[in-house]
């Protein structure tokens with residue numbers, strides 16, 4: 001897979017101490033994006049998902065993994081492998097995406113649905129510059145939602161975390 005990088009001990013990409021993977025390649029090109037260097041799908045560097053998993057599991061203090069971007073759902077198969085390894089190790093999974101939950105559940109790609117089903121918290125939707133806010137936790141703009149994926153999939157509609 002291609003990544004822009006990893007952060008071993010993030011406290012800004014979700015609750016607790018997190019291992020964050022910044023995937024490389026993003027089709028959304030949101031105006032005002034903070035990570036424009038992640039847009040080019042041929043940029044970043046190549047790494048095996050197994051190596052990311054090894055790094056992720058090397059710190060016993062980690063609470064969870066955050067899959068960010070870039071657009072994780074563009075490399076859904078590899079991201080699902082990482083998410084599965086995280087779940088197996090008792091870690092929670094947060095995934096950031098420029099797609100909406102409603103768009104993702106319409107996908108016919110089994111890897112996309114697998115990554116979605118392995119995600120605990122989905123931060124969905126593109127970054128919308130006019131809706132930028134510093135007052136919302138874990139998100140950049142007010143259109144983005146923090147979704148409880150298990151409940152959202154069970155009820156087939158987006159359910160936000162309280």
Ligand code: SF4
Nearest residue numbers: 026029030033070098
């Ligand atoms: S989805 Fe995220 S990484 Fe992609 S352009 Fe939008 S803000 Fe940037």
